[in-house]
Amino acid sequence: MYNYPKTLEDLINSFSLLPGVGKKTAERYAFSVINNFREEEIEELISNLENLKNLHSCPSCGSLTDSDLCSVCSDDTRNHRLVMVVEDVKDLFAMEKLKDYNGIYHVLHGAISFSKGVSVDDLNIDSLMTKAANDQVDEVILATNATLEGETTARYLKELLNDYPNIKVSRIAYGLPVGSALVYADEMTLLKALEGRREYK
Amino acid sequence: MYNYPKTLEDLINSFSLLPGVGKKTAERYAFSVINNFREEEIEELISNLENLKNLHSCPSCGSLTDSDLCSVCSDDTRNHRLVMVVEDVKDLFAMEKLKDYNGIYHVLHGAISFSKGVSVDDLNIDSLMTKAANDQVDEVILATNATLEGETTARYLKELLNDYPNIKVSRIAYGLPVGSALVYADEMTLLKALEGRREYK
Numbered sequence: 001m002y003n004y005p006k007t008l009e010d011l012i013n014s015f016s017l018l019p020g021v022g023k024k025t026a027e028r029y030a031f032s033v034i035n036n037f038r039e040e041e042i043e044e045l046i047s048n049l050e051n052l053k054n055l056h057s058c059p060s061c062g063s064l065t066d067s068d069l070c071s072v073c074s075d076d077t078r079n080h081r082l083v084m085v086v087e088d089v090k091d092l093f094a095m096e097k098l099k100d101y102n103g104i105y106h107v108l109h110g111a112i113s114f115s116k117g118v119s120v121d122d123l124n125i126d127s128l129m130t131k132a133a134n135d136q137v138d139e140v141i142l143a144t145n146a147t148l149e150g151e152t153t154a155r156y157l158k159e160l161l162n163d164y165p166n167i168k169v170s171r172i173a174y175g176l177p178v179g180s181a182l183v184y185a186d187e188m189t190l191l192k193a194l195e196g197r198r199e200y201k
Numbered sequence: 202m203y204n205y206p207k208t209l210e211d212l213i214n215s216f217s218l219l220p221g222v223g224k225k226t227a228e229r230y231a232f233s234v235i236n237n238f239r240e241e242e243i244e245e246l247i248s249n250l251e252n253l254k255n256l257h258s259c260p261s262c263g264s265l266t267d268s269d270l271c272s273v274c275s276d277d278t279r280n281h282r283l284v285m286v287v288e289d290v291k292d293l294f295a296m297e298k299l300k301d302y303n304g305i306y307h308v309l310h311g312a313i314s315f316s317k318g319v320s321v322d323d324l325n326i327d328s329l330m331t332k333a334a335n336d337q338v339d340e341v342i343l344a345t346n347a348t349l350e351g352e353t354t355a356r357y358l359k360e361l362l363n364d365y366p367n368i369k370v371s372r373i374a375y376g377l378p379v380g381s382a383l384v385y386a387d388e389m390t391l392l393k394a395l396e397g398r399r400e401y402k
Contacts, residue, residue, distance in 0.1 A: 005266050007249070007252045010252065011250065018234045029219075034256065037218060048211040049243060049247050065206050070206070096382050
């Protein structure tokens with residue numbers, strides 16, 4: 001029985017580790033690298049992977065950065081007393097794409113989950129509470145996901161922040177996604193949308 | 202406006218070069234490497250990419266190999282006088298998965314295509330004709346694709362091989378794919394299936 005040359009087989013196995021990539025797709029990627037990538041493109045991919053070791057958590061907010069502080073925390077034009085708490089770095093990037101938010105972030109790296117065994121000790125909470133204790137925060141926006149885990153985490157943080165009555169704590173709104181039809185919304189969303197109704201002017 | 206750290210952006214751009222991978226998927230892959238790959242898995246991916254420079258064409262058949270001859274050409278148990286001509290290395294691997302064919306291969310690295318500007322000079326044909334001239338071949342199976350390009354290429358090779366009347370030249374069969382319904386077959390396939398009918402015993 002014939003096998004791929006080991007070099008090729010190894011690369012296919014590496015690509016198979018990517019999310020949603022099975023054997024067939026991994027083969028396609030490997031052949032594409034062999035046949036279609038220019039030599040310098042392969043070198044670039046290699047050095048880009050090697051450079052990943054320069055990426056680390058921003059000590060202030062927990063976001064990803066390759067310098068001392070992340071580009072949000074090192075930006076003096078932003079309001080550092082307004083802190084949005086998100087579960088994941090990806091949430092931060094999604095929010096930043098809006099180009100609307102001018103505060104800073106705090107990345108928890110997860111949410112409290114009993115089923116996944118994630119407890120508060122696994123989350124990046126300390127540096128947020130330090131900022132709160134040092135009176136560096138006016139408002140905390142809890143922007144964890146609208147899931148059981150996100151809600152539990154938001155609730156837990158709210159309890160902690162109750163110790164600082166000067167800090168306003170808000171939660172992003174639940175409701176119908178823009179562009180969606182009421183008829184397709186699930187019951188929980190409808191309930192929350194009704195609960196969160198506001199005067200229509 | 203906030204951007205990804207450059208290290209991350211670069212990796213996303215590299216992944217975007219893979220076939221069928223857009224920005225979103227490339228982001229997903231990059232985050233997966235950062236969050237889910239173990240350190241040694243990243244190192245492996247890097248070294249597997251670096252090892253690609255060891256891959257080269259088998260001087261005998263044109264297949265991919267990381268040693269002198271490919272594993273088919275260096276296999277003495279195979280019939281080296283039976284040569285299957287395929288367009289691409291991937292075709293060879295597809296055929297090998299059958300575990301049924303015991304001859305060797307010849308990889309053209311393409312097919313004659315007027316629209317893509319591929320001429321006979323771009324194809325790996327010489328080493329096949331050398332084998333034919335040196336009386337090293339009993340039969341050539343033309344297994345190029347059932348496309349205009351594949352058919353043109355098969356026709357061209359047949360002309361060249363006419364100089365060697367001792368060599369049997371065959372073409373893989375056209376017809377209905379196994380498991381398919383007649384009603385869904387295109388006209389050309391039906392025509393070819395009719396043309397290629399054989400006595401039913």
